[in-house]
Amino acid sequence: MNALLRIEGLNITPARSPERKLVNNVSLSLARGKTTCIVGESGSGKSLTALSVMQLLSPQLHMQGKVFFQGQDISQLNESAMQHLRGRQMGMIFQEPMTSLNPVLTIGFQIGEPLQTHLGLKGSALKQKVADLLQQVGIDPGRANSYPDELSGGQRQRVMIAMSIACEPALLIADEPTTALDVTVQAQILRLLDELKNRMQMAMLFITHDFGVVADIADEVIVMFRGEIVETGSVSQVLQSPQHPYTKALLACVPDAEGKKVLQPMNYGWLIPA
Amino acid sequence: MPDCILQAHHLKKTYTQRTGALGLAGHQIHALDDVSLQLKRGTTLAIVGESGSGKSTLARGILRLLPLDSGEVIFDGKNFLALDKSALRSARRDIQMIFQDPFASLNPRMRVGDIIGEGLVIHSIGDARQRQNMVIQILEKVGLHADDTQKYPHQFSGGQRQRIGIARALILQPKLVICDEPVSALDVSVQAQILLLLKQLQQEMGLSYLFITHDLRVVRHIADEVLVMQKGKVIEQGSVESIYNAPQQNYTRQLLNAIPGQARRAATA
Numbered sequence: 432m433n434a435l436l437r438i439e440g441l442n443i444t445p446a447r448s449p450e451r452k453l454v455n456n457v458s459l460s461l462a463r464g465k466t467t468c469i470v471g472e473s474g475s476g477k478s479l480t481a482l483s484v485m486q487l488l489s490p491q492l493h494m495q496g497k498v499f500f501q502g503q504d505i506s507q508l509n510e511s512a513m514q515h516l517r518g519r520q521m522g523m524i525f526q527e528p529m530t531s532l533n534p535v536l537t538i539g540f541q542i543g544e545p546l547q548t549h550l551g552l553k554g555s556a557l558k559q560k561v562a563d564l565l566q567q568v569g570i571d572p573g574r575a576n577s578y579p580d581e582l583s584g585g586q587r588q589r590v591m592i593a594m595s596i597a598c599e600p601a602l603l604i605a606d607e608p609t610t611a612l613d614v615t616v617q618a619q620i621l622r623l624l625d626e627l628k629n630r631m632q633m634a635m636l637f638i639t640h641d642f643g644v645v646a647d648i649a650d651e652v653i654v655m656f657r658g659e660i661v662e663t664g665s666v667s668q669v670l671q672s673p674q675h676p677y678t679k680a681l682l683a684c685v686p687d688a689e690g691k692k693v694l695q696p697m698n699y700g701w702l703i704p705a
Numbered sequence: 706m707p708d709c710i711l712q713a714h715h716l717k718k719t720y721t722q723r724t725g726a727l728g729l730a731g732h733q734i735h736a737l738d739d740v741s742l743q744l745k746r747g748t749t750l751a752i753v754g755e756s757g758s759g760k761s762t763l764a765r766g767i768l769r770l771l772p773l774d775s776g777e778v779i780f781d782g783k784n785f786l787a788l789d790k791s792a793l794r795s796a797r798r799d800i801q802m803i804f805q806d807p808f809a810s811l812n813p814r815m816r817v818g819d820i821i822g823e824g825l826v827i828h829s830i831g832d833a834r835q836r837q838n839m840v841i842q843i844l845e846k847v848g849l850h851a852d853d854t855q856k857y858p859h860q861f862s863g864g865q866r867q868r869i870g871i872a873r874a875l876i877l878q879p880k881l882v883i884c885d886e887p888v889s890a891l892d893v894s895v896q897a898q899i900l901l902l903l904k905q906l907q908q909e910m911g912l913s914y915l916f917i918t919h920d921l922r923v924v925r926h927i928a929d930e931v932l933v934m935q936k937g938k939v940i941e942q943g944s945v946e947s948i949y950n951a952p953q954q955n956y957t958r959q960l961l962n963a964i965p966g967q968a969r970r971a972a973t974a
């Protein structure tokens with residue numbers, strides 16, 4: 432199969448304690464036009480896996496393994512080659528918007544930056560494209576001169592979404608991209624991403640803890656637990672007939688909209704080998 | 706007259722936004738346009754609404770983390786906005802906040818143990834050893850570990866950082882906690898654990914919560930009453946039952962209909 436993205440044997444440890452496996456032997460592949468959702472325990476290594484594809488791991492962490500993008504092993508690429516890929520071929524929506532937005536630059540400037548560097552847009556064409564992107568994520572284009580701290584949490588998240596899709600990348604890595612959005616705006620964003628997927632054959636690696644979102648957008652689902660992939664399968668396989676005990680326990684915790692179910696965190700002590 | 710821990714009357718906040726090529730012209734954003742609310746002691750009031758509708762502004766305005774243009778806030782019978790510095794300082798122990806953006810609200814240069822224990826030091830609660838024990842206790846309640854006290858915020862995952870913010874707010878055993886999207890980054894199991902912890906504290910200590918969330922499934926499980934905001938205004942409020950069973954406003958109905966995963970659920974039902 433010719434995958435757009437293939438991760439082989441990814442291991443991540445703190446550089447100073449190589450015996451602590453934060454990500455343990457993770458492999459996955461993703462084809463054009465497909466969406467894979469990663470779900471799993473808080474702290475199970477979802478964000479670290481995503482960051483390692485972009486080579487944005489903290490220098491305090493040590494990574495081993497291979498990452499193939501469009502057939503090429505990019506795990507050894509130098510920083511300038513990576514910069515060329517990032518933003519142009521691979522977009523990323525980070526879990527915490529404020530960590531990736533620059534507080535002293537206007538949002539219009541920041542959305543325009545990849546368009547300038549990668550596509551050479553200038554002047555009124557640039558301005559128009561920035562306004563279009565803002566419109567698409569449901570922000571009044573008149574807010575282009577705002578600074579990140581003048582926006583609400585959900586507006587910041589949408590600015591980052593606009594930045595990540597500005598150059599219509601082949602691969603979009605989205606780390607909990609709609610956590611700060613109400614459901615109506617979330618639905619609008621998911622439609623926008625779906626449209627890019629259909630029109631551009633964009634592939635998405637989409638981290639979420641919302642099983643409703645998984646049901647709506649995923650082709651494949653990967654379940655992570657304590658740094659490892661414990662289950663993968665098509666969305667209907669995983670949601671309707673989960674195999675791994677962790678997946679079963681996790682699905683049992685999904686809150687229902689009717690409020691009839693008694694909330695119960697899982698007791699998964701028994702899942703962890705002594 | 707019900708016993709209210711918090712009342713807000715006619716809160717207003719308008720931002721002036723630079724627009725135009727040079728950012729010279731200005732236009733006004735009515736973030737809070739005459740918002741009033743009441744929170745009964747020992748209960749939970751959920752605030753839901755569109756992204757950008759003024760929810761965080763409301764939370765920060767009530768807490769005096771940003772100046773309101775006008776309005777009145779009564780906390781535990783006192784005119785909160787009129788408290789002087791020292792009265793405010795001691796009142797702050799009773800009214801805590803869990804911030805929407807965990808990373809931005811945690812000092813990157815402090816160890817997590819010190820971040821969580823800071824309030825205990827400020828309000829001179831316990832000696833060093835007792836404080837240490839309290840910090841470890843609350844950390845374990847939110848699903849983290851004793852040895853996490855030595856780490857810095859950047860060494861945690863997004864959901865772990867969110868729980869550090871929760872631990873910091875709860876350790877002081879406040880009367881009121883204003884929670885701004887407190888469980889948005891948590892997987893459903895940890896989310897259930899945190900919601901149950903909040904409920905348990907409510908039962909044991911009579912805590913009250915102003916609970917901002919966009920997740921109506923969470924509202925259903927945690928709230929007694931709901932207030933719906935749109936464009937700086939309260940457009941609907943009532944008991945959880947009435948909002949779910951008989952939403953009066955179009956926007957509220959849209960919110961209920963847009964809960965994700967319904968198509969598949971209907972298809973497989």
Ligand SMILES: Nc1ncnc2c1ncn2[C@@H]1O[C@H](COP(=O)(O)OP(=O)(O)OP(=O)(O)O)[C@@H](O)[C@H]1O
Pocket residue numbers: 445453471472473474475476477478479480489491492526859860861862863864865890891892
């Ligand atoms: N710089 C670091 N140093 C040491 N440990 C780290 C570092 N960054 C992350 N970790 C640890 O690695 C593990 C995986 O983190 P990661 O951010 O990938 O989790 P996650 O699955 O995205 O969780 P969440 O759903 O809470 O965001 C966590 O236990 C975290 O504490």
Ligand SMILES: Nc1ncnc2c1ncn2[C@@H]1O[C@H](COP(=O)(O)OP(=O)(O)OP(=O)(O)O)[C@@H](O)[C@H]1O
Pocket residue numbers: 580581582583584585586611612613720721722734735736754755756757758759760761762763805
């Ligand atoms: N410092 C500021 N200057 C100008 N406008 C601001 C400022 N802070 C907030 N706003 C605007 O006020 C409105 C309300 O913002 P607020 O953060 O209260 O929304 P919210 O309901 O919390 O949204 P979200 O769900 O996205 O977090 C938004 O349109 C926002 O852009």
Ligand SMILES: [Mg+2]
Pocket residue numbers: 477478479526606862863864
């Ligand atoms: Mg994460």
Ligand SMILES: [Mg+2]
Pocket residue numbers: 583584585760761762805885
């Ligand atoms: Mg907010």
